[in-house]
Amino acid sequence: MIIIFTARNNQGETFTITKMNVDRIRQEDKLFCKACLSPVIIKAGEIKIPHFAHEKSTKCAFASEGESQQHLLAKSQLMSWFCYQGIAVDLECYFPTITRQADIFVNHKSVIEFQCSSVPISELVRRTMDYLSLELDVYWILGQPIRKERGRIYLTAFQLAFIQSEPKLGYHFWHYSPEKEIFTLFYHLTFEKGRSFFASEMQFSLKENLNDWKRKIARIISRVAYVKRDRGLERQKICFYYAKFKKHGQFMKKLYNAGYYLHYLPKEVGVDLAEQFLVITPAIEWQFDLWDSFFNRLEKGDTFSEAYFFEKFRLVVTKVSTIWLPPDEYLKLGLAYIDYLVETGVVGVIPEKRYRMKREMVCIHEAVH
Template sequence: MIIIFTARNSIGETFTITKMNVERMKQEERLFCKSCASPVMIKAGQIKIPHFAHEKTMKCAFASEGESEEHLAAKRQMMAWFCYQGLPVELESYFPEINRQADIFVNGKTVIEFQRSSVPISEMIQRTMDYLSLGLEVHWILGQTLKKDKGRICLSAFQQAFIQFDQKLGYHFWHYSVEHENCTLYYHLTFEKGNRFFASEMPFSMKVSFSEWKKKIARIITRHAYVKRDREFERQKICFYYAKFKKHGQFMQKLYNAGYYLHYLPKEIGVDLEEQFLVMTPAIEWQFDLWDNFFKGLEKGDTFSGECFLESFQSVVTQIQTIWLSPNENLKLGKAYISYLISKGVLAEIPENRYRVKRKMTFTNNRVGQI
C-alpha cells in the first residue's frame, strides 16, 4: 500500500490528515495526491495511523511506499511539535522545480529530512544541493538506532555522514528517537578508534518549546576532549590485525615488495589522531605512503612548505563522504599530523608556514636503518 499524509481537494486546498480531522476529510468529495495529482482515498483504521492511499493501480514516486511505521510516526511527531511552536508546517511538501518531496517543510523556508534507512550518501548530498538551490534551509536528522559500548558511541560510515562542525559544538549531529519522542544532540564528538567516538549528549523533549531548546544549547561550553593513548600497545594491535586479517592485502604486499617489515616501522607511522575519522584510509597506510612519497626524500635540515605537505597528504587519503563537512575538512588531519611530528621532535616550525626536518624517522630495528 502506498501511503501519504497530505492531499489536495478539487479547488487546490491542502490538507494533512490526523486523528482529529479524519471526519472532516471524509466530507471532501474528491482528494488528490499533491505530487502526481492521482486520486487518493482515506485510510483510518484502529491500528495504523490515519493516512491517504493511492488506488492500487497507481504509482507515485514520492509516496511513502516502503517507509517503516517508525519513519511515518517520526514525521507525525515532528509535525505536531512544530505546530506546538505555532509554526506553519507541511508533511511531504513537493517542489516541482527540483522534483523533490521533503519529509517536513516548516515556515515556508526550512526542510527537515528524517533518515532511518541507509541510502547512498551521494543521494543525500544531491538532495541537499537541490533544496539549497531554491534558497531553503536544510536539516538532516538521523533516525537509526545508535550502538553504544562502554561510554562510547559506534557510528557506521552512513551515520558519520550526518556529522557537522561548529566552533562551539565541535563535531556533532542530531538524532531522533520515535520510541522516546525526543531529539538528542550529540556534540563534542571525539574519535577514539575504528568507528568509536566519545560524545556529550543533550536530549530535548518534544513537549517543550524551541526557546527552551535554545537556552539549553546556549549553556554548552566549548571544550576539547583528551583521549589518553598507549601508542606502543596500539601499534601491537595494528600489527596483529594486519598479520591476521590483511596479510594478503595490497598494503602488506607493498611493504613486502619494498623490503619493509610492519613491526619495525617507525613509531610515528600508524598514529590514530582525533581527526582520523575524516578519512577512510587507515592511519598506518596513509602515514607510510606519506613517508614513501614525501618524507623519504628529505634529509635532516631540509625545509618544506605547509602547502607542499598538504598536497602530498591529500594524494594518499580518501575523505569520508558527509552531507555538510567541507571538501577540505580532511586537511585538519594533515595539520594534526604535522603538529604530532613537531611534538615528537621530527619537525620544527619555522616562519612563513614552513617546516624543517630535525631528525629522520627511524625503524625500531637498527638492521633496517633509517627512513
C-alpha cells in the same frame, strides 16, 4: 504500497491526515497526490497511523514508498509538535521546481529531513543542494539506532555523514527516537579509534517547546576533549590486527613487495589522531604511503612547504562523505599529523608555512642498529 500523509482536493486545498480529522476528510469528493496528481484514497485502521494511498499502483517518485513505521511516526509527531506551538508547518511539502518532496517544511523557510534508512550519501548531498538552491534552511535528523558501549558511541560510515561542525558544539549531530519521542544532540564528538567516539549528550523532549530547547543549548560550554593515548600499545594492536586479519590484504602485500616488515615501520607510522575519522583510509596505511613517497626521501635539514605536503597528503587518503562538513575538512587531519611530527621532533616550523626536517623517520630496526 505508497503511503502519504498529505493530499489536495479539486479546489487545490491541502489536507494533512491525522486521527482527529479522518471523518472530516472523508467528506471530500476526490483527493489527489500533491506531487503526481494521481487519485488517492483514505486508509485508516489498517496501521496505527491514518494515511492516504494511491488508488492504483502508481509510480510516484515523491511519495513515501518503503518508509518504515518509525519514519512515518516521526513525521507525524514532529508535525504535531510544531503545530502545538503555533508554528506553521507542512508535511511532505512538494517543490516542483526541484522535483523534491521534503518530510517537513517549517515556517515557509526550513526543511527537516528525517532519515532512517541508509542511502547513498551523494543522494543526501544532492537533496541538500537542491533545497539550498531555493534559499531554504536544511536540517538532517538521524533516525537509526546509535550503538553505545562503555561510555562510547559507535558510528557507521552512513551515520558519520550527519556530523556537522560548530565552534561551541564542536563536531555534533542530531538524533530522534519516535518510540521515546526524544531528540538527542550528540556534541563535542572526540574520536577514539575505529568507529568509536566519546561524546556529550543532551536530550530534548517533545513536551518542551523550541524556546526551551534554545535555552538549553545556550548553556553548553565550548571545550576540547583530551584522550590519553599509549602510542606504543596502539601500534602493537594495529600490527596484531593486520597480521591476523589482513595478512593477505593489499596493504600487507604492498609492504612485502617493497621489502618492509609491518612491526619495523617508523614509530611515527600508524598514529591515530583525533581527526582520523575524516578519512576512510586507515592511519597506518596512509601514513606509510606518505612516508614511503615523501618523508623517506627527505634528509635532515631538508625543507618543504605546507602546500607541497598537502599535495602529497591528498594522494594517500580518501575522505569520508558527509552532508555538511566543508570539502577540505579532511585536510585538518594532515595538519594534525604535521603538528604531531613537530611535537615529536621530526620536523621544525620555519617562516612562511614551511618546515625543516630535524631528524629522519627510520624503520625501528635501523634505529636500533
